[in-house]
Amino acid sequence: MSIVPQEISMDLPVIDLDVYLNNPVDSPEVKAECEKAAKTLITYGALVLHDSRVAEKDNETFLDLLEDYFAQPEEELRKDERPELSYQIGVTLENTEKPKCAVDEPCLNVIQRLAPEERPLDISGHHPDPKCRFFWRMAEQPPYETKFPGLNSENVVPQAPHIKERWNPAMELWGTSMKSAVEGLTEMTAVGLGLPAGTFKDEGKYGPHLLAPTASDLQKYGQKDTILAGFHTDLNFLTIHGRSRYPGLHIWARNTGKRIAVKIPPGNYLLVQAGKQLEHITGGLIKAGFHEVVVNDRTVEVIEKRKQQFPDRPLIRISSTFFWHLNSDHDLAPIPKLAEEAHRLRAEQFNLGRDEGEEKTYPPMKVGELVQEELKHIALMA
Numbered sequence: 044m045s046i047v048p049q050e051i052s053m054d055l056p057v058i059d060l061d062v063y064l065n066n067p068v069d070s071p072e073v074k075a076e077c078e079k080a081a082k083t084l085i086t087y088g089a090l091v092l093h094d095s096r097v098a099e100k101d102n103e104t105f106l107d108l109l110e111d112y113f114a115q116p117e118e119e120l121r122k123d124e125r126p127e128l129s130y131q132i133g134v135t136l137e138n139t140e141k142p143k144c145a146v147d148e149p150c151l152n153v154i155q156r157l158a159p160e161e162r163p164l165d166i167s168g169h170h171p172d173p174k175c176r177f178f179w180r181m182a183e184q185p186p187y188e189t190k191f192p193g194l195n196s197e198n199v200v201p202q203a204p205h206i207k208e209r210w211n212p213a214m215e216l217w218g219t220s221m222k223s224a225v226e227g228l229t230e231m232t233a234v235g236l237g238l239p240a241g242t243f244k245d246e247g248k249y250g251p252h253l254l255a256p257t258a259s260d261l262q263k264y265g266q267k268d269t270i271l272a273g274f275h276t277d278l279n280f281l282t283i284h285g286r287s288r289y290p291g292l293h294i295w296a297r298n299t300g301k302r303i304a305v306k307i308p309p310g311n312y313l314l315v316q317a318g319k320q321l322e323h324i325t326g327g328l329i330k331a332g333f334h335e336v337v338v339n340d341r342t343v344e345v346i347e348k349r350k351q352q353f354p355d356r357p358l359i360r361i362s363s364t365f366f367w368h369l370n371s372d373h374d375l376a377p378i379p380k381l382a383e384e385a386h387r388l389r390a391e392q393f394n395l396g397r398d399e400g401e402e403k404t405y406p407p408m409k410v411g412e413l414v415q416e417e418l419k420h421i422a423l424m425a
Contacts, residue, residue, distance in 0.1 A: 054306075055305065058080045060224060077235035087332070088297065091314055092225075092313045101217050106287075109256045132180060135176040139172075154274065157295070175258040176257045179198055191409075221254070229280075246369045247367060249371075252366065255366050256363055258360065259360040260358070261359060265358070270337055277316060277332075280320040281316070283367065290304065291338060297399075320368065324381075325382070326386075328381045382405075
């Protein structure tokens with residue numbers, strides 16, 4: 044049976060986690076929803092996840108806090124930088140992180156294979172992204188000595204009085220909501236791929252998961268066609284986002300298809316994207332999804348609207364992002380039956396006229412090694 048449809052919809056399918064949580068795992072409803080989740084990740088590298096446990100007010104509280112945090116003077120923010128830990132905890136200021144694709148030949152080849160009208164905004168200048176980020180670790184300490192202590196460091200708590208008291212409750216509440224949702228999806232994806240439900244979740248029990256909001260100052264970088272985050276993939280297993288107040292995220296279906304402007308419905312909905320670790324363990328059956336964040340026409344509209352409606356609020360685009368990882372010390376290698384299916388799908392894609400470029404290999408390695416290699420590419424690790 045063909046996994047990838049002949050024509051790909053421009054709307055991301057919605058996967059209902061409630062179906063999985065509220066029905067027996069062997070029920071037809073759960074089986075169908077899990078297969079839909081796996082097929083959607085194979086086709087798009089992304090999906091919209093519905094989870095009725097998620098409260099939008101928690102996301103709003105989180106966005107308010109992060110707007111206030113990033114509105115602080117640069118000298119205050121610099122107190123929370125940890126470059127000696129490859130910026131994997133605390134704050135990363137703007138113009139630090141570089142889009143890997145600007146100098147990565149396989150990635151540039153992906154762009155070249157796209158129709159000109161579907162390509163991302165030009166990143167060939169290799170300028171660092173004008174975005175800031177904060178990494179807040181939400182991991183369980185492993186009961187063993189990890190070979191990657193820098194990826195498993197203690198959190199940094201901002202000290203400004205108007206931030207400090209609000210920080211932990213808001214970060215933990217929203218981070219826990221997204222972590223619970225994405226872990227439910229790891230189970231659904233495993234079941235949909237014909238694996239035991241805990242296959243991925245168990246291997247991520249001690250992963251260095253990160254609540255990782257990004258911030259873009261739209262007073263400085265609010266002009267149309269400004270690249271806030273250049274064309275890239277994520278290095279983790281799954282990335283999950285709450286709704287941002289400002290549009291601008293574009294994704295590409297199966298990495299060689301159409302550019303899709305992402306829309307997350309209001310309410311109990313989250314966006315999930317596949318990362319490099321998921322691509323590796325599935326032997327390329329699920330590809331890490333390419334995406335960019337730019338200032339487009341809709342972004343400009345919302346900027347003007349918020350200036351009128353909320354004149355006293357900082358004009359900062361926050362992305363409420365959570366990176367879910369496999370354990371750093373896990374031996375990462377493709378699952379044989381998924382690698383076989385990936386090979387078959389690649390041939391099917393080719394027959395449909397979709398050239399996916401040179402076939403990738405996925406050598407055995409530790410998860411932490413993959414992460415460290417990717418960090419070097421984006422200039423966060425020496």
